Amino acid sequence: IAGITQAPTSQILAAGRRMTLRCTQDMRHNAMYWYRQDLGLGLRLIHYSNTAGTTGKGEVPDGYSVSRANTDDFPLTLASAVPSQTSVYFCASSVDAGTGASGYTFGSGTRLTVV
Amino acid sequence: GQNIDQPTEMTATEGAIVQINCTYQTSGFNGLFWYQQHAGEAPTFLSYNVLDGLEEKGRFSSFLSRSKGYSYLLLKELQMKDSASYLCAVRDSNYQLIWGAGTKLIIKP
Numbered sequence: 001i002a003g004i005t006q007a008p009t010s011q012i013l014a015a016g017r018r019m020t021l022r023c024t025q026d027m028r029h030n031a032m033y034w035y036r037q038d039l040g041l042g043l044r045l046i047h048y049s050n051t052a053g054t055t056g057k058g059e060v061p062d063g064y065s066v067s068r069a070n071t072d073d074f075p076l077t078l079a080s081a082v083p084s085q086t087s088v089y090f091c092a093s094s095v096d097a098g099t100g101a102s103g104y105t106f107g108s109g110t111r112l113t114v115v
Numbered sequence: 116g117q118n119i120d121q122p123t124e125m126t127a128t129e130g131a132i133v134q135i136n137c138t139y140q141t142s143g144f145n146g147l148f149w150y151q152q153h154a155g156e157a158p159t160f161l162s163y164n165v166l167d168g169l170e171e172k173g174r175f176s177s178f179l180s181r182s183k184g185y186s187y188l189l190l191k192e193l194q195m196k197d198s199a200s201y202l203c204a205v206r207d208s209n210y211q212l213i214w215g216a217g218t219k220l221i222i223k224p
Contacts, residue, residue: 042214042216045212058211104212109157
């Protein structure tokens, strides 16, 4: 793999079910992020991790949790899915948390529908 | 609050020039990014501005005025493949990216 891999590509999930979205990068980037993208809204940060072993809450963290056990993996878990969590989820990474001109590299996204 | 404003949609003709504007109000400023996002795909990095002025990269240029809280992305010699959404994002004082909702650019032959 090269870059960021997200799985699954799409998923239909019953409300109340637990779901983990997977994200793996092979660029040895220190910082990783989870965003959701909804029509008419900008990308909204759910959770982030500046380095392995640390995580932080973004703009819309409620209903989601993350872990960062190592540099490469940053899974996002929905403990009990609700219809308002229907969205496209993007995982992203950057060399470091704050500085740098190279921006973020994004995964191809997971389209999640909660019914 | 923090805010990034961009036009929702623009239409331009193949071969022409288009300018997409972005105005921002954020708590601090540590750089401005432009991304391109084709429908159903992930955003991809286009440009980065941290100092005032124009950054040119092939057919694409990006301008920044920090005193005015303003940037634009200029696309020259438009091609059909440039039909996409263009996202403006500002890195704030906490080094987090604040994103605009994006400008959908429609290119007509």
